[in-house]
Amino acid sequence: MTRDWWKHMVLILGTIIVLAPFYMMVSYSFKSPGEIDRGEGGFFGRQEMMIDPRCVALRQPDRADIEAARARFAGQDDASVQASLLAETEADCSMRPVVFNYSKAFTEAPLVRYLLNGVIVTVSIFLIQIVVALPAAYALAKLKFWGRDAVFGLVLFCLLIPVHAIALPLYIGLAKLGLTNTYAALVVPWTISVFGIFLMRQFFMTVPDDLIDAARMDGMSELAIVWRVMLPTAIPALLAFAIFSVVAHWNDYFWPRIVVTGNRDLFTPPLGLREFKGDGDGSFFGPMMATATVIVTPLIVAFLLAQRRFIEGITLSGMK
Amino acid sequence: MSDLQIASVTKHFGETSVLKGVTLDVKDGEFISLVGPSGCGKSTLLRIIAGLETPTSGNIAIGGINVTQLRAADRNLSMVFQSYALYPHLTVAENIAVPLQMRQMSALQRLPVLGSIVPGARTQKDDIAQAVRHAAEMLEIAALLDRKPGQLSGGQRQRVALGRALVRDPAAFLLDEPLSNLDAKLRVQTRAEIAELHRRLKATFIYVTHDQVEAMTMSDRIAVMMGGEILQCAAPDVIYEDPDDIRVAEFIGSPKINILPVERNGTALTVFDQVLNSRLSIDSPKVMQMGLRPEALQLTQSAPRLTGRVVHLENLGSEVFAQIALDSDGSRVTLRAMPEQRQNLGLGAPVGLSFDLNAAMIFDAGGARLRQVELAATRAAEVA
Numbered sequence: 001m002t003r004d005w006w007k008h009m010v011l012i013l014g015t016i017i018v019l020a021p022f023y024m025m026v027s028y029s030f031k032s033p034g035e036i037d038r039g040e041g042g043f044f045g046r047q048e049m050m051i052d053p054r055c056v057a058l059r060q061p062d063r064a065d066i067e068a069a070r071a072r073f074a075g076q077d078d079a080s081v082q083a084s085l086l087a088e089t090e091a092d093c094s095m096r097p098v099v100f101n102y103s104k105a106f107t108e109a110p111l112v113r114y115l116l117n118g119v120i121v122t123v124s125i126f127l128i129q130i131v132v133a134l135p136a137a138y139a140l141a142k143l144k145f146w147g148r149d150a151v152f153g154l155v156l157f158c159l160l161i162p163v164h165a166i167a168l169p170l171y172i173g174l175a176k177l178g179l180t181n182t183y184a185a186l187v188v189p190w191t192i193s194v195f196g197i198f199l200m201r202q203f204f205m206t207v208p209d210d211l212i213d214a215a216r217m218d219g220m221s222e223l224a225i226v227w228r229v230m231l232p233t234a235i236p237a238l239l240a241f242a243i244f245s246v247v248a249h250w251n252d253y254f255w256p257r258i259v260v261t262g263n264r265d266l267f268t269p270p271l272g273l274r275e276f277k278g279d280g281d282g283s284f285f286g287p288m289m290a291t292a293t294v295i296v297t298p299l300i301v302a303f304l305l306a307q308r309r310f311i312e313g314i315t316l317s318g319m320k
Numbered sequence: 321m322s323d324l325q326i327a328s329v330t331k332h333f334g335e336t337s338v339l340k341g342v343t344l345d346v347k348d349g350e351f352i353s354l355v356g357p358s359g360c361g362k363s364t365l366l367r368i369i370a371g372l373e374t375p376t377s378g379n380i381a382i383g384g385i386n387v388t389q390l391r392a393a394d395r396n397l398s399m400v401f402q403s404y405a406l407y408p409h410l411t412v413a414e415n416i417a418v419p420l421q422m423r424q425m426s427a428l429q430r431l432p433v434l435g436s437i438v439p440g441a442r443t444q445k446d447d448i449a450q451a452v453r454h455a456a457e458m459l460e461i462a463a464l465l466d467r468k469p470g471q472l473s474g475g476q477r478q479r480v481a482l483g484r485a486l487v488r489d490p491a492a493f494l495l496d497e498p499l500s501n502l503d504a505k506l507r508v509q510t511r512a513e514i515a516e517l518h519r520r521l522k523a524t525f526i527y528v529t530h531d532q533v534e535a536m537t538m539s540d541r542i543a544v545m546m547g548g549e550i551l552q553c554a555a556p557d558v559i560y561e562d563p564d565d566i567r568v569a570e571f572i573g574s575p576k577i578n579i580l581p582v583e584r585n586g587t588a589l590t591v592f593d594q595v596l597n598s599r600l601s602i603d604s605p606k607v608m609q610m611g612l613r614p615e616a617l618q619l620t621q622s623a624p625r626l627t628g629r630v631v632h633l634e635n636l637g638s639e640v641f642a643q644i645a646l647d648s649d650g651s652r653v654t655l656r657a658m659p660e661q662r663q664n665l666g667l668g669a670p671v672g673l674s675f676d677l678n679a680a681m682i683f684d685a686g687g688a689r690l691r692q693v694e695l696a697a698t699r700a701a702e703v704a
Contacts, residue, residue: 219422
């Protein structure tokens with residue numbers, strides 16, 4: 001054991017605290033409701049066959065069913081036919097908890113639709129953020145104009161404004177424009193990212209001036225320089241920014257909850273979680289956690305794939 | 321190709337004045353070097369010619385057309401940068417093709433995927449590829465066309481930068497210290513290649529360097545800049561043999577020119593109280609400076625004009641440079657000697673030096689050349 005053992009202890013403790021909710025989420029998504037309530041079954045649960053009570057309730061055999069099935073159960077009275085049918089229904093409605101949770105996640109609510117909405121919203125936000133941030137950052141880093149420092153000061157100042165402070169005026173503005181319950185309402189308020197401008201400006205400061213001058217000599221306009229020279233050299237920084245942007249807007253619950261009222265076709269994945277919120281009939285923790293797992297998986301996979309370049313981008317050492 | 325006029329260009333950065341009224345005419349096809357110590361404004365002048373900086377006052381004209389207000393992209397000039405400034409994300413071929421793409425193809429044709437279906441894009445692309453290959457073959461980098469700049473050595477990057485400059489037909493080539501990042505051997509080789517390229521293309525070259533050897537070996541004319549001014553602009557041999565200013569004389573020439581204080585006593589020109597001749601007019605200044613190139617000094621036994629001791633010796637094989645501390649005031653002069661004279665030049669050995677007054681250059685106390693005084697002095701010498 002090295003002298004640094006306590007540092008590792010602190011880090012391990014931190015890791016446990018961070019990972020515990022994820023552990024719970026994934027574990028609940030595997031277990032049956034009973035195991036979740038009683039807190040038993042370890043990580044995977046026992047995976048015993050369980051009966052979906054709602055499925056059974058929806059398929060109670062009625063008079064017509066009994067009449068139709070009489071031929072199959074010849075010589076039995078109505079009560080025993082009903083009992084046999086009920087047993088069949090229960091057999092049909094019984095499944096492993098993990099199958100139950102994940103099939104519920106996709107069938108109870110249009111989760112695929114929500115995921116698609118999430119992709120549409122986050123990708124639109126990110127692309128428009130780049131269209132705005134790259135030219136702005138280029139101007140702030142490489143062009144000389146009157147008041148440049150003041151403008152950059154404003155950018156820094158805007159970093160200090162919390163979203164929630166301006167949420168209400170933004171909502172009122174969108175409502176007056178009749179834009180609530182549209183994709184525009186989900187996308188437009190986020191299209192100008194001061195953080196993106198700041199991050200890209202810091203990166204562009206490290207790009208040698210000669211490269212830009214060479215582009216000018218080669219006949220490029222300033223905008224051509226932004227898209228043909230600065231954008232390709234800034235890929236690592238853009239990846240870093242992409243992670244910040246996509247994670248923030250994929251996971252955002254607050255803003256979609258405000259501007260999407262009622263129209264389930266526009267729900268983003270986090271809003272989809274509300275579908276399993278217990279109202280009268282108790283919470284569906286299993287399917288809810290399965291949904292949560294499905295929602296975070298794309299992000300975690302993307303992060304693991306881009307991890308190295310992401311860190312490169314943050315340390316701004318991508319060039320040279 | 322066309323000539324280029326720079327008319328009383330000044331440039332101020334805030335309070336500091338970097339260029340103080342520079343005027344220079346560059347003829348079509350001329351190779352002109354802007355040379356001077358760092359901070360003399362030579363790079364700023366080049367950037368103003370290129371259109372990357374705007375002058376505070378003055379005009380730039382290319383082929384008789386005033387381009388002072390034109391942006392760099394519209395001036396039809398090519399530039400090679402000290403850091404090469406290649407696009408790191410493009411291959412060598414793509415790097416060289418960029419100036420042609422930006423100038424010959426329409427914005428529509430340049431679009432990544434759609435561009436290839438625009439009418440004419442195919443032939444344009446083929447023409448450009450042809451031009452790129454031609455330039456690459458001229459610079460012997462055809463084998464590197466598919467590599468990225470990051471995979472190239474300094475010398476190869478330098479060639480790619482040259483290729484990008486010469487792939488189109490610009491009014492002039494501007495080169496900003498293109499050799500300073502190369503090692504000594506490669507520098508000598510590339511120097512010869514650039515000079516040869518100039519002869520082959522017959523294009524106007526404006527070459528910025530702080531290295532007087534580069535300027536001396538490649539240029540048709542050298543413009544020596546100092547403190548934001550052009551002190552003298554002339555052919556290399558004129559700059560060396562007949563400088564207008566003591567700063568030019570001191571900057572050009574390696575080892576440096578020897579400067580000795582001379583005085584006028586009555587009509588006599590004296591150095592360390594020794595009379596060189598006595599035919600000066602009395603309106604020439606009393607205190608003057610005399611410049612003597614190291615090769616103008618000769619070892620002599622009989623009646624030396626200067627005496628001293630050898631304090632340092634540099635043997636270059638083909639020639640020997642000896643630093644000699646003068647007995648009269650301890651100042652050092654450099655002597656160029658032949659290798660066979662080395663036995664007379666042991667460290668600490670006393671030596672006598674003579675020189676031909678014809679080879680001496682006389683400057684006033686401020687550094688301006690005094691050709692009148694020289695004329696009078698040499699005439700006197702001939703009479704004597």
